[in-house]
Amino acid sequence: MTEMTRHNSTAEIRALDAAHHIHPFTNTRELNAKGARVITGAEGVWLTDSEGNRILDGMAGLWCMAAGYGRQEIVDAVAEQMRELPFYNTFFQTTHEPVAELSQLLSTLTPPQFNRFFYTSSGSEANDTIIRLVTYYWQLLDKPRKNVIVSRRGGYHGSTVAAAAVGGFDAMHRQPGLPVGNVFHAPRPAWWAEGGDMSPEDFGQKVARDTLSLIDGIGVDRVAAFLAEPVMGAGGVVIPPETYWPMLWAGLKERGVLLISDEVICGFGRTGNWFGCETYGTEPDFMTMAKALTSGYVPMGAVAVSDRIAEVLIDKGSEFTHGYTYSGHPAAAAAALVNLRILRDEGLVERVRDDIGPYLQEKWTALADHPLVGEAVMKGFFGAMQLCADKAGRVPFPEDAEVGIIARDHSFNSGLVMRAVGDRLIVSPPLVLSRAEADDLIEKAAVTLDKTLADVRRLGLT
Numbered sequence: 001m002t003e004m005t006r007h008n009s010t011a012e013i014r015a016l017d018a019a020h021h022i023h024p025f026t027n028t029r030e031l032n033a034k035g036a037r038v039i040t041g042a043e044g045v046w047l048t049d050s051e052g053n054r055i056l057d058g059m060a061g062l063w064c065m066a067a068g069y070g071r072q073e074i075v076d077a078v079a080e081q082m083r084e085l086p087f088y089n090t091f092f093q094t095t096h097e098p099v100a101e102l103s104q105l106l107s108t109l110t111p112p113q114f115n116r117f118f119y120t121s122s123g124s125e126a127n128d129t130i131i132r133l134v135t136y137y138w139q140l141l142d143k144p145r146k147n148v149i150v151s152r153r154g155g156y157h158g159s160t161v162a163a164a165a166v167g168g169f170d171a172m173h174r175q176p177g178l179p180v181g182n183v184f185h186a187p188r189p190a191w192w193a194e195g196g197d198m199s200p201e202d203f204g205q206k207v208a209r210d211t212l213s214l215i216d217g218i219g220v221d222r223v224a225a226f227l228a229e230p231v232m233g234a235g236g237v238v239i240p241p242e243t244y245w246p247m248l249w250a251g252l253k254e255r256g257v258l259l260i261s262d263e264v265i266c267g268f269g270r271t272g273n274w275f276g277c278e279t280y281g282t283e284p285d286f287m288t289m290a291k292a293l294t295s296g297y298v299p300m301g302a303v304a305v306s307d308r309i310a311e312v313l314i315d316k317g318s319e320f321t322h323g324y325t326y327s328g329h330p331a332a333a334a335a336a337l338v339n340l341r342i343l344r345d346e347g348l349v350e351r352v353r354d355d356i357g358p359y360l361q362e363k364w365t366a367l368a369d370h371p372l373v374g375e376a377v378m379k380g381f382f383g384a385m386q387l388c389a390d391k392a393g394r395v396p397f398p399e400d401a402e403v404g405i406i407a408r409d410h411s412f413n414s415g416l417v418m419r420a421v422g423d424r425l426i427v428s429p430p431l432v433l434s435r436a437e438a439d440d441l442i443e444k445a446a447v448t449l450d451k452t453l454a455d456v457r458r459l460g461l462t
């Protein structure tokens with residue numbers, strides 16, 4: 001059996017990495033100066049690094065690890081599929097069992113309007129696919145001018161050219177290379193940062209109204225679809241006020257603007273239901289899926305297409321000229337099948353809704369009592385903590401103080417992966433987290449806050 005060369009010293013791996021690897025969303029010069037942390041293994045919710053540290057993975061890998069690390073059933077299914085049929089395409093009048101079975105299983109897990117699925121290898125590709133499907137749909141209905149996508153500031157939809165263009169990250173738009181038009185960005189329902197003196201409820205309605213006004217200004221004859229995450233993830237776990245989605249959804253429906261629910265993070269239990277759109281009561285025509293679809297064991301993304309859209313595409317359309325070599329990859333489909341059965345049969349989504357979710361939420365939201373924390377919010381297993389200079393006045397720290405980064409590093413060094421989005425610390429643990437591990441997570445988060453507060457005081461930031 002051939003094996004990969006194993007380098008056993010951390011320094012050696014770091015040197016190879018620094019010399020030859022370009023990391024995503026990373027300042028390579030800065031990283032190379034300090035060296036990357038080398039992750040060597042994982043089990044359950046725990047990571048191990050090359051120095052032997054055990055770290056609680058509060059970010060589920062990168063929002064994807066739902067079923068937990070070390071699931072032998074998934075590994076076995078993928079290995080068996082690879083032995084039987086490691087690859088065959090689904091382009092030329094061919095299919096295979098894992099992709100057909102996965103599609104059937106997804107039709108039982110997704111909201112009732114979804115019975116057809118298109119596959120990709122990532123969330124970005126899935127969003128690109130949806131943009132092409134949406135504009136094709138309107139063309140088939142003789143409305144070719146309906147080709148504008150409205151998405152949101154602060155939304156993240158991926159890094160391919162089209163997905164980055166609909167994304168609302170200023171830094172990505174500042175970097176050249178996004179030659180995609182027909183995109184408008186609506187405001188985000190981020191009450192802590194932007195709600196001013198309004199109550200969260202009033203602010204939610206205001207943002208919904210402003211979004212609908214933006215759409216009306218562009219013209220309903222031009223707007224093909226509104227694209228949004230039910231809860232904004234990479235933008236800092238922005239949990240919308242409860243008033244936002246009902247008003248916005250009613251307005252979209254009234255105007256005949258399609259809703260694309262980007263469920264790449266929210267999907268498969270993160271918000272306490274199978275899909276985020278169920279948590280907020282919307283009925284989208286498309287869902288973007290990836291990440292927890294396979295718990296990240298093998299890359300896979302998917303697009304859910306509603307019956308009313310699929311009927312037009314199939315009955316009126318001819319060939320949909322779009323596809324990826326790995327659309328419906330058999331090994332990825334095998335991983336997804338077993339992973340989704342685990343989530344379903346172990347009741348992991350219900351557990352987040354009814355048991356471990358409320359347990360963690362209560363402890364997490366109590367962290368708001370810490371002097372550094374402006375708000376601590378959690379929906380399902382999706383949490384954020386806003387660090388700030390003055391709680392009562394909702395005054396942020398100066399951006400260049402990078403308090404979020406200071407806190408993130410303390411967290412990592414205390415044995416907990418949290419992410420910092422600006423000065424918002426976010427968590428999204430694997431759905432299999434136990435009560436004892438939830439206690440541990442909270443304890444480590446509290447230590448992180450204390451250490452950060454000490455630094456903030458030393459730096460004279462409060």
Ligand code: PXG
Pocket residue numbers: 062121122123124125127156157158159229233234262263264265288290291301
């Ligand atoms: N939509 C959403 C909502 C996402 O969160 C994508 C689409 C793109 O998926 P792919 O598989 O193409 O990466 C994502 C991805 C972060 C971070 O820093 C988040 C993502 C990816 C990388 C980093 O939070 N989300």
